[in-house]
Amino acid sequence: MAEGQDTGIEQRLRQAYREERRWYNIRGASRLTLWLIALLAVAFLIDWGLFAKTQMSGITGLTLLLVNVGILIWVYHREWGQYLKSYDPLTTALEVEKRHPELSSLLVSYMQLKDEPDAHEGNVSQDLIKAMRDQAIEFSRPIDFKDIVDLGQLRKIGAVAVVLFLIFSIAGIFNREHTGVLFQRLLGKDAEYPTNTVITGTSENLTIRVGGEPVITATVAEDGDIPENGRLFLKDKNSSEAAWKEVPMKRSEDPTNKFSFKLKPVDRDTLFYVKIGDDRSEQYTINVITSPRIENVDIALQYPEYMNRDAGTYDDLNLEVPENTTVKWTVRCNTPVSSWEVLVPSDWGEQTAENKPDESDPETDKDAPKFRSILADLDEAGTTATFEIPVAKALKYSFRWTEKANGFQYEDVQYGVKVTTDGLPDVDLIEPREVGYATVGKVVKMEAKGTDDIGLDKAWLVYSLNGADETKVEIFNFEGDTNKTFNYSWKLTDDLKELKPDDRVSFQIEVADRHPDREIHLRRTAPRQLTIVTPEAYLEWYRTEYGSQIEELKRSRNQELAAQKAVTQIQTEEGIEPVKEEDDDNE
Incomplete structure (x- = not known):
């Protein structure tokens, strides 16, 4: 077998390998391009339609990028990478044999026995090997090894990939702002997509007192779309279950690019954002400062x-x-x-002097x-x-x-x-209780009781003769007691030296508490009257008084006996045995 013929089969197998490699590259690149375009389109829709409109942070775009890169790596391995293998003539020969079964393994055998056998392999017939090689060359000469793959199969997918790539590129060029923002957001930056309406300013974060009624304002660019109404969204900051509440924002007449809404009294921290046209503001907080507790x-x-x-x-x-x-x-x-x-x-x-008015003015008092x-x-x-x-x-x-x-x-x-208030003290003259007659040498024995809610100070005997001016004599010191009974003996002649029959002596007990306003914190007992008489007249009065008391006792005794008799008669009529009282001497 000539050397040139061996080289021809080897070269044709290498050409077949390169053709197969080209086929896999075209298919892998086309499929990867389709996946890339689809993922970018989906990423744009998700980011623009969801993440950007809900003001999510840049980390969401970076997460989206990592997910897409992961998908592309999987697609590359599945559709392209696993087919990129180094050249192996035996493997390529098998691919050709698979395409042309009429070779009956001649090409594979040729590649396995293409070299001269070693000296020790003397049992191998060189003539037989040469005949097999010649037969392989003869049978493979009319076969095109490169037809193990058909590049025509890739025309459709390749054309679709090219067309979609061109369309996507042209769309990106015409919408370079959106495209640029998408790639910035995929890299984790907080970029915003362009809108027809551009919100240039809002009230941002507010701090109000509890119960305040803040006005939320927003301004849009005059060179963009200015809709008739805007929308304000509110939510309780501290409630995880609270839903966003939407209220309308009216456009002012002058200037026409300003929108506002006055809230009702706010008593808790509140989140808010504004949507006007197709633009949305960032999320801000109304911080409510509550009353000190x-x-x-x-x-x-x-x-x-x-x-x-x-x-x-x-x-x-x-x-x-x-x-x-x-x-x-x-x-x-x-x-x-x-x-x-x-x-x-x-x-x-x-x-204070500076706050006290100089004169009373009815009009001033009304507005004071x-x-x-x-x-x-x-x-x-x-x-x-x-x-x-x-x-x-x-x-x-x-x-x-x-x-x-x-x-x-x-x-x-x-x-x-x-x-x-500190109430007035109270005093009661227990003895004597009644008025009567007395001689000049009378000693009046008095018993009195004083009470007060805070504390008593002193007691005085207040007396007068024949209606003349009163005289006060201190007779007891309570020393702060709140409830105290005391006794005092008053000999009339000690204070009334010229006392004589037919004189009338009036006396009473007065007590005071410890209140500083002593003149009004006093209390007296009812006055007692004594008429001065001669000893004979006093003795006659005493007998008369004694006799009247005896008569009173007799009347009481008679009434008691009559009542007892009536009770006995009733018991007899009712058949009740009267209860006999035992004499005290027999007990």
């Missing part, structure tokens, strides 16, 4: 000195204290404030505020206030704060201080 109350009570009571404490802003108690509040809230005012009625307590403020002392943190007020009468008060961070003012609910 009181966390701790410590009230010290300094009672009036005359009460002789230890200082008291209280932990409730509604309290009850005795009159003229000095109340010192120490109150802590949860939010730092720049000022803390205590609001009291304008007509309550004493006003119903309350005035007392500035409390604040600590450095602005959360604890201290103020002190002497309370002489009932007080209604509240707080007004100025929030430190934003300067918002808040007013608290109303609280009250009830005042218990």
Whole structure:
């Protein structure tokens, strides 16, 4: 066999391998191009229609890119990479034999035995090998090895890939802004797609006081589309289950590119964004600053000195204290404030000189505020206030704060201080109870009881002779007791030296408590009257009094006996055996 013929089969097999390689390259590139175009189209629709409109962050675009790259790697391996193998003449020969079975494995045998056998292989017939080679060359000469693949099969898929690639490229060129934004977003950047309507400004993040009514505004570019209405979307920031609520935004008449909407009172943090035409703003937050909340109350009570009571404490802003108690509040809230005012009625307590009006003007009084403020002392943190007020009468008060961070003012609910007044003392002259007659040497034995809610001071004997001016004599010191009974013996001649028969002596007991306003915190018993008589007349009066008392006792005894007789008669008529009373001597 000639050397040139061996080289011809080898070269034809290499050409067949290259043709097969070209076929796989064209098919793989076409399929990969179709997948690339499809993935880019889907990525654009997802990113533009979903991610961009919902203001998702750039990380979503990067995630989308990684997913697409993963899909392309899988497509490349499945449709292209796994077929890119190095040249193997035996494998190519098998492909040719598969296409032309009439070769009956001559080509494969030829490639396996193309080299001269080794010396030790003497048992192999060289003539037989040469005959087999010649037969392989003869049978393969009319065969085109490159027909193991048909490039015509790839015309359709190749044409489709080229056409779609050109269409996609032309569309990208004409919409280079959209294309550029897509690739930027796929790389993780926060780029925005161009829109017909362009929102140039919104209210952005707002900070309001609780109950505020903010106005959300938005402005669009004048050189773009300006629709008649916009839309405002609202949602509770702290509720994961809350849905977006849509409200319309009206376009103003001047300028015509501004939209606004006034919210009703807002009492919680709220998210919002604006959609006008085909553009949408970023998402912003309305931060609601709530009123300061009181966390701790410590009230010290300094009672009036005359009460002789230890200082008291209280932990409730509604309290009850005795009159003229000095109340010192120490109150802590949860939010730092720049000022803390205590609001009291304008007509309550004493006003400072600068706040007190010079003259009373009816018109001025009509417009005058119903309350005035007392500035409390604040600590450095602005959360604890201290103020002190002497309370002489009932007080209604509240707080007004100025929030430190934003300067918002808040007013608290109303609280009250009830005042218990120090009542007048009470006194009862137990003995003597009745008026009567007495001689000049009479010693009046008195028993009296004094009571008071705070504490008693002293007791006096107040007497007068024949209706003349009263005379007061101190007779007892209570020393602050609230309930005390005392006795006093008064010899008339000790204080009434010129006492004579037919004189009339009037006396009563007076007590006072420890209230500073002593002149009105007094109480007297009902007066008792004594008429001075001679000893004979007194003795006659005494006999008469004694006789009348004896007669009264007799009448009482007779009435008792009559009642007992009537009861016995009724028992007899009813058949009830009367109960016999045993004599006390037999018991």
